[in-house]
Amino acid sequence: MTRTVLVTGGTSGIGRAVAALFAADRARVILTGRHQDTVARAAGELGVDGAVCDAADPEQVAALAGRIDTVDVLVNAAGGLPSTPAGGDAGLHGVLAQWQDSLAQNLLTAVLTTTAVRPRLSGESSVISIGSIGAERRGGSYGAAKAALAAWNAALSHELAPSGVTCNVISAGYVAGTGFFRGGMTDERHRALVEETHDKRPGTVDDIAQTAFFLASPGARHITGQTLHVNGGAFTTR
Structure with a gap:
């Protein structure tokens, strides 16, 4: 039976790779983004459905959910670094704006979308949410929001697992080849991040997409409430 897969933030980077992989498996994929041009381009290139939706806007999320009958796989990939710098002349107001931006992008997008489609x-x-190694170290407001995402996921799993729904977070390490760093990735920083790994390579969007695909497979039905660290050993757990 054809699965319906909803991917927020699916126009680029990890979200696009996830959408492409599920589309290759012949799922019905709906990818979302905030801008009509990027949504139309990504959806057209991948041969999937696209929907303009700011996942941090309750009205837009509710409208999106109202157009979908069933969601077999939800991938909360919307997120990113805050657009508002902290401090400076703005003082505490700047700090507040940055933290609100981080929480909106990296926590509330997942909370609102999941809540809206929960009846579907x-x-x-x-339910798969994209976290970050930044939740463990050097993450600032972005990392704190991703840490909150993992905490929310554990509570969500407690609520939904009795009905058969699995809920997990993929905590991505450094992934090269995306626009995440907005031009701020230097050769020196790249080398330092790769050196932290055990396998001495950066992650790829396909590393994360393949993990999401597994978590939505029959072989992962007893995995729920977890944060899976996909970082080449840059951060280890036991």
Whole structure:
């Protein structure tokens, strides 16, 4: 049976790779983004459905959910670094704006979208949210928001797992080849991040997409409430 897969933030980077992988598996994929031009381009190139939706806007999220009957896989990939710098002349107001931006992009997008489509989830659905190694170290407001995402996911799993829905976070390490750093990735920083890994390579968007695909597979039905660290050993757990 064809699965319906909803990917927020699906126009570029990890979200686009996730959408492409599920589309290759012949799922019905709906990708979202905030801008009509990027949504139309990505959806057209991948051969999937596109929907303009700011996942941090309750009205837009509710409207999106109202157009979808069933969600078999939800991938909360919307997020990113805050657009507002902290401090400076803005003082505490600048700090507040940055933290609100980080929380809106990296926590509330997932909370709002998941809440809106919750009635469309079935007993075999999967909710997958994209976290970050920044939740463990040097993450600032972005990392704190991703840490909150993992905490929320654990509570969500407690609520939904009895009905068969799995809920997990993929905590991505450094992933090269995306626009995440907005031009701020230097050769020196790249080398330092790669050196932190055990396998001495940066992550790829496909590393994360393949992990999401597994978490939505029959072989992962007993994995829920977890944060899976996909970082080449740059941060280890036991």
